[in-house]
Amino acid sequence: MSEKRDLIIIGGGPGGYVAALRAAQLRKKVTVIEEDRIGGTCMNYGCIPTKFLLSQTKTWDELKHSPRIEGWKETVRLNWPGVQKEKRAVVERLVRGTEFLLERNGVEVLKGRAKLRSERAVLFQGPAGERELEAEKTILATGSTSAGLPFLKPDGSTVITHLEALDFEDVPRSLVVVGAGAIGLEIGTIYSRVGTEVTVLEILPTILPGTDRQMASRLERLLKKQGLKIFTEMRIEEGVCEAGRVSLRGTCLKTGQLFEFGAEKVLLAAGRRPNSEFLRHGFGQLLDRGGFVQVNARLETAVPGIYALGDLIGGKLLAHKASHEGVIAAENAAGGSAEMKYQALPMAVFTEPELASVGLTEDEAKAAGLQVQIGLFSLQANGRAVTLESPEGMVKIIAAQDDRVVGAHILAPFASEMIPEMTLAVGKGLTVQDVSQTIHVHPTVSEAMMEAALKAKGMALHALNQ
Numbered sequence: 001m002s003e004k005r006d007l008i009i010i011g012g013g014p015g016g017y018v019a020a021l022r023a024a025q026l027r028k029k030v031t032v033i034e035e036d037r038i039g040g041t042c043m044n045y046g047c048i049p050t051k052f053l054l055s056q057t058k059t060w061d062e063l064k065h066s067p068r069i070e071g072w073k074e075t076v077r078l079n080w081p082g083v084q085k086e087k088r089a090v091v092e093r094l095v096r097g098t099e100f101l102l103e104r105n106g107v108e109v110l111k112g113r114a115k116l117r118s119e120r121a122v123l124f125q126g127p128a129g130e131r132e133l134e135a136e137k138t139i140l141a142t143g144s145t146s147a148g149l150p151f152l153k154p155d156g157s158t159v160i161t162h163l164e165a166l167d168f169e170d171v172p173r174s175l176v177v178v179g180a181g182a183i184g185l186e187i188g189t190i191y192s193r194v195g196t197e198v199t200v201l202e203i204l205p206t207i208l209p210g211t212d213r214q215m216a217s218r219l220e221r222l223l224k225k226q227g228l229k230i231f232t233e234m235r236i237e238e239g240v241c242e243a244g245r246v247s248l249r250g251t252c253l254k255t256g257q258l259f260e261f262g263a264e265k266v267l268l269a270a271g272r273r274p275n276s277e278f279l280r281h282g283f284g285q286l287l288d289r290g291g292f293v294q295v296n297a298r299l300e301t302a303v304p305g306i307y308a309l310g311d312l313i314g315g316k317l318l319a320h321k322a323s324h325e326g327v328i329a330a331e332n333a334a335g336g337s338a339e340m341k342y343q344a345l346p347m348a349v350f351t352e353p354e355l356a357s358v359g360l361t362e363d364e365a366k367a368a369g370l371q372v373q374i375g376l377f378s379l380q381a382n383g384r385a386v387t388l389e390s391p392e393g394m395v396k397i398i399a400a401q402d403d404r405v406v407g408a409h410i411l412a413p414f415a416s417e418m419i420p421e422m423t424l425a426v427g428k429g430l431t432v433q434d435v436s437q438t439i440h441v442h443p444t445v446s447e448a449m450m451e452a453a454l455k456a457k458g459m460a461l462h463a464l465n466q
Contacts, residue, residue, distance in 0.1 A: 273290075
């Protein structure tokens, strides 16, 4: 006899555990099945450990390069094993905190594999054997994994994914990063700061494909100044591992010339694939050609009572997207009718400076036929950015003809903390006047958003209006 509950969630990453907590708040009996640890890749192997390593190496990098700190640089070193140990402690603290919340909210967590048996039945395979569970509704939240190249697969040692890259016991002498997305640039930044020779290869014309071209180009120049070697329009055609070293060969699409780069390690960061294999036999009709689960705006699949979210359904593969989808899916599984709206989905890259954006890029706005107004403000005129010795960034606001903010892009310290204001503006249809008339604390980098909004109407106070 199968065991019954209101909701089964397969996958315990950000979307899965948030869905569980929301469903528990709605007084539903919930079971989460997670093969790995609660928090998924993001908390255990991705977002959280990456940001800790970025924070630690930023402090080290600033100390090394400050012209006003003298006398002791030759004797101070970064305790890399200590950094890794503390990183694991931070992850453990957050995982245990999440487990505590799930337990106190009455959510059952089962560690093992899950397989759909029918629209209402799930086969759980755990350490003690198999159990059949039954639920009124099911949410699929199994996430994604790094995709390899056809001719170069991860081996966990020389050819690696972000999982291994964030857990090195020793700092590598050289690293080639395949892919100039957020993962590649953040990990490249970490190791460049601690002395690794980092080369980034991207097949597309700019880093961070899909972001505003002007902002991506500015960030690329800044990262090169920091020591990263970045090459775009590089098509890799062959990878050879020999004698503890990897050689990548291919063609530069700009020049037609052949290239070869070698390194102690190669990080594959050029895309991800959904963890949907468990659906192929019996529920393959849920998948598109790329293996992503197809859903409607309510996150329902073609099978009544089964919902899906996060990386498993494609789109922008972001942890906060999955978390928000978790809330929507849980509420709908409990009888609601909420819909996901993606036009105000923010993103951030935690390089130095950070790049955050929401809404349309300038190219997208023009392609949509909008008569755009652009407000561009340089941090050279922002007092806080100057005091932080980080005035190279800028804020760009894109407005439609009726003054509604339709896009915003921030290249600045704390950009990830600033973007929610612009996310609210895009999501609620606010105007540049709504932003410019909002009082911002002085001195803060956030004042640049107010100035960019003023600049869109030719009324900036701390920049020439030309």
